Amino acid sequence: MNAPRAPIANNLVWAILVTLFCCLPGGIVAIVYAAQVDGKAAAGDYAGAQQSADNAKLWCWISLGVGLFAIVAWFGLVMLGALADAGNY
Known part of the structure; x- marks a missing residue:
């Protein structure tokens, strides 16, 4: 008899959060x-389920990284614009 398997975390909550707050395409x-x-x-493909869960986690991290980079770059550009504007007075 097969021992029951531990459920595989699907990372859906994290995927939704990074889609909303970080990077839409990667999310x-x-x-x-x-x-x-x-x-x-549910179909018994535990290896495939684990692979999909790992891919979801990877894309969550990629989306988080892209989103954070975009935010930092945007703030940097705003600061450069403010410095350039301050020099015109």
Whole structure:
């Protein structure tokens, strides 16, 4: 008899959060992978479910990194614009 397997975390909550707050395209990819996890696990494809969960986590991290980089770059450009504008007076 097979021992029951521990549930695989699908990372869907994190995928939704990074989609809303960080990077839309990467977050959508993360949501797609996260949505595959439970279906694959229910079908008995535990290796595929784990791979989809790992891909969802990877895309969450990528989206977070891109979002943070974009925010820092935007603030940097705003500061450069403020410094350039202050020099015109």
